[in-house]
Amino acid sequence: MPDTKPRTLVGDIFGGLTAGVVALPLALAFGITSGLPEDIAAVAGLYGAIAVGILAALLGGTPTQVSGPTGPMTVVAATVVATASAHGAEIDLAFVFGTFALAGVFQVVMGLTRMGAFIRYIPHPVVSGFMSGIGIIIVLLQIFPTLGHQSPTSPLAVVQNIVDPFLAPSIMAVVITAGTVGIIYGLPKLTKKVPGTLVALIVMTIVVAVAGLDVAVIGAIPSGLPELYLAVPTFDGFMQMVPPALSLAALGAIDSLLTSVVADNITRTRHEPNRELIGQGIGNIVGGFIGGLPGAGATMRTVVNVQSGGRTRLSGIIHGLLLLAILLGLGPLAAKVPKPVLAGILITVGLGIVDYKGLKQLFRMPRMDAAVLVTVMSLTVFVDLLWAVALGVTMSAVSFIRQMSKMVEDGAMVMPLHEAEDTEHEETVDPELARRIYIKELNGPLFFGVATQLVGLTERVPDADYVIIRMEKVPSIDQSGLVALDDAILRLRERKITVAFAGLAEQPQNLLELLHVIPEAVPAELVFKNYKDAMRSAVAAVKAGPKVDGVAEAG
Numbered sequence: 001m002p003d004t005k006p007r008t009l010v011g012d013i014f015g016g017l018t019a020g021v022v023a024l025p026l027a028l029a030f031g032i033t034s035g036l037p038e039d040i041a042a043v044a045g046l047y048g049a050i051a052v053g054i055l056a057a058l059l060g061g062t063p064t065q066v067s068g069p070t071g072p073m074t075v076v077a078a079t080v081v082a083t084a085s086a087h088g089a090e091i092d093l094a095f096v097f098g099t100f101a102l103a104g105v106f107q108v109v110m111g112l113t114r115m116g117a118f119i120r121y122i123p124h125p126v127v128s129g130f131m132s133g134i135g136i137i138i139v140l141l142q143i144f145p146t147l148g149h150q151s152p153t154s155p156l157a158v159v160q161n162i163v164d165p166f167l168a169p170s171i172m173a174v175v176i177t178a179g180t181v182g183i184i185y186g187l188p189k190l191t192k193k194v195p196g197t198l199v200a201l202i203v204m205t206i207v208v209a210v211a212g213l214d215v216a217v218i219g220a221i222p223s224g225l226p227e228l229y230l231a232v233p234t235f236d237g238f239m240q241m242v243p244p245a246l247s248l249a250a251l252g253a254i255d256s257l258l259t260s261v262v263a264d265n266i267t268r269t270r271h272e273p274n275r276e277l278i279g280q281g282i283g284n285i286v287g288g289f290i291g292g293l294p295g296a297g298a299t300m301r302t303v304v305n306v307q308s309g310g311r312t313r314l315s316g317i318i319h320g321l322l323l324l325a326i327l328l329g330l331g332p333l334a335a336k337v338p339k340p341v342l343a344g345i346l347i348t349v350g351l352g353i354v355d356y357k358g359l360k361q362l363f364r365m366p367r368m369d370a371a372v373l374v375t376v377m378s379l380t381v382f383v384d385l386l387w388a389v390a391l392g393v394t395m396s397a398v399s400f401i402r403q404m405s406k407m408v409e410d411g412a413m414v415m416p417l418h419e420a421e422d423t424e425h426e427e428t429v430d431p432e433l434a435r436r437i438y439i440k441e442l443n444g445p446l447f448f449g450v451a452t453q454l455v456g457l458t459e460r461v462p463d464a465d466y467v468i469i470r471m472e473k474v475p476s477i478d479q480s481g482l483v484a485l486d487d488a489i490l491r492l493r494e495r496k497i498t499v500a501f502a503g504l505a506e507q508p509q510n511l512l513e514l515l516h517v518i519p520e521a522v523p524a525e526l527v528f529k530n531y532k533d534a535m536r537s538a539v540a541a542v543k544a545g546p547k548v549d550g551v552a553e554a555g
Contacts, residue, residue, distance in 0.1 A: 103246075
């Protein structure tokens with residue numbers, strides 16, 4: 001049983017219950033969009049949310065994380081279902097759920113072999129590209145249901161047949177979907193105490209039932225204990241499971257560990273990546289055995305849990321137990337949920353996954369980073385996510401090697417990034433003032449392989465008023481390094497700490513200005529050509545006393 005202190009118990013209970021309420025409509029929606037047979041689709045989403053939600057919380061390495069089926073995992077799961085029903089044959093459920101369980105086995109192996117740390121080597125344009133690609137896939141797959149038709153199982157098929165649903169649209173389905181989206185986006189403007197997805201689910205379902213509207217609904221949901229899928233595959237069958245299982249395992253690892261980083265940022269804690277992979281893997285193994293969708297750490301549900309008071313593993317366990325209680329007691333009511341309502345929910349999920357900030361910066365970021373983002377996004381939508389990520393990482397690595405080779409040829413210093421701890425103040429400074437000024441010296445290129453080292457920058461900065469980041473020995477920055485540096489600066493500013501740059505080389509300064517880190521995060525007047533100028537400004541600012549919005553106020 002998780003070690004929950006009395007003072008966190010109420011927060012854990014409330015956080016878990018709130019996350020469970022948010023998870024209910026998403027689990028149903030992901031189940032329906034997975035392509036599984038209609039009689040088990042919705043319950044498969046709930047089974048996955050229950051199994052992964054409880055076991056990943058109990059055994060994983062991120063105490064506040066809430067896990068379950070996610071948009072990215074459901075997209076890949078749908079391709080597994082499509083493969084199992086190829087050529088018009090009946091879906092081989094043993095193959096489908098066996099693949100989901102095998103993905104869990106691979107995740108456990110990844111955790112035991114300590115592969116969790118490798119998440120730091122995925123470049124930001126790759127993450128941005130595949131997240132945006134997944135968001136686009138989810139939205140594309142809702143076009144047909146929004147118009148009252150059964151959706152094809154792949155985004156390519158949707159695009160190829162995009163005209164068909166518009167020839168015979170269901171106006172009622174369009175209105176219901178639009179009403180659902182309107183409630184989800186509109187309710188937070190009135191109150192944030194109740195999840196918009198849950199309100200939309202309940203309100204629109206009641207409207208359809210009371211008005212007797214003729215639209216497709218989820219249909220009967222099995223009750224009682226789930227069916228077990230324990231068939232032993234043949235060797236050929238097992239080998240067919242391996243590629244999609246590896247895709248699910250890799251995606252689940254990325255999805256979960258990125259969510260773990262989000263949880264760390266909010267709670268100021270550190271997760272255990274390898275333990276997290278083991279917990280997620282065990283949850284997916286059990287989920288596959290009982291006919292559940294594969295899951296991963298769910299960012300939105302995790303944030304809701306933390307913001308509602310969740311602080312320990314108990315919150316994630318309570319989230320799963322609530323879904324189990326709903327499944328056992330309210331299954332007949334869930335069967336009446338209209339499919340256009342779920343389409344509306346998923347449209348908002350897909351739009352929420354898209355990395356708008358990355359897309360807005362597309363024409364300002366380095367050309368190779370932009371090429372990586374577009375390539376990964378395109379391959380994710382129309383080919384395969386695992387290939388997209390693999391190619392994206394390869395392109396980033398080749399680009400980095402070329403850049404470093406050019407610097408060596410040009411005589412620039414190239415060395416692995418390291419941070420100098422508190423450097424000596426090179427000028428005579430009053431000891432009291434010196435204590436309030438912290439200096440961080442970075443040496444080496446800031447690229448995707450070392451960007452996450454900057455995450456700990458804010459944790460190591462003591463109770464200072466002013467931080468000078470020395471950049472004389474940083475010859476270049478890529479998009480991943482820039483995002484990590486920007487995030488570190490913003491966190492320092494949240495602590496009302498003034499941040500200044502000293503000694504920026506031409507390429508880093510051009511990129512920081514191009515993407516508006518200068519002047520939005522660090523004002524132009526706090527960018528100094530050398531350390532001595534930065535130090536004189538820091539001393540003057542600290543002497544001036546009060547600060548406004550993280551910047552020292554002039555005396």
